[in-house]
Amino acid sequence: GEDVEQSLFLSVREGDSSVINCTYTDSSSTYLYWYKQEPGAGLQLLTYIFSNMDMKQDQRLTVLLNKKDKHLSLRIADTQTGDSAIYFCAESITGTASKLTFGTGTRLQVTL
Amino acid sequence: GAVVSQHPSWVICKSGTSVKIECRSLDFQATTMFWYRQFPKQSLMLMATSNEGSKATYEQGVEKDKFLINHASLTLSTLTVTSAHPEDSSFYICSAPETTGRETQYFGPGTRLLVL
Secondary structure, rough: OOOOEEOOOEEEEEOOEEEEEEOOOOOOOOEEEEEEEOOOEEEEEEEEOOOOOOOOEEEEEEEOOOOOOOOEEEEEOOHHHOOOOEEEEEEEOOOOOOOEOOOEEEEEEEEO | OOOEEOOEEEEEEOOOOOOOEEEEEEEOOEEEEEEEOOOOOOOHHHHHHEEEOOEEEEEEOOOOOOEEEEEOOOOOOEEEEOOOHHHHOOOOOOEEEEOOOOOEEEEOOOEEEEEE
């Protein structure tokens, strides 16, 4: 079955870069996503990457995918206090029309 | 961008009552919607896939008679928690994929259910 793992907690100083890691087991994953969840709120899609890509950059966000090791990472440059939230990676096999399997979530704490 | 709304955002009910949660896609049509459940400090777990005009598909271990799903129109799916008990207290989130090729799934803001 599908299994998506993340480290539980990450603390960084404002202005530093944050790197959130995710590992997955389903080699048939086609799309991999990063979502942000602020306290008591729904999920906001940050970015996604197709499995045939190694990297995707979108402003302060950089996604790296190592398909061989089934490892996905999200780098946030110049981390701000507003970036404090829980970050979920998710994977699906056939894209957004199919169900998402979410990781365990990483709580990012940004300190001054 | 596309928006998905949920109503209510908060509900407190007595044990044994039924609670209906609505999920609406506000500016796009959604033939499919997904219902997730999230326990405190945990990840989202898919409960079921709601299909417009047909029966919902439930994930293993989810009681379909307990969690009734009705996808009555292309913009509305409802989840009814029947005979709710304290262990049903959770954060329920719906989502709907946008079908215009943007590979985006929009999530509702969630409904927090507390069963006393």
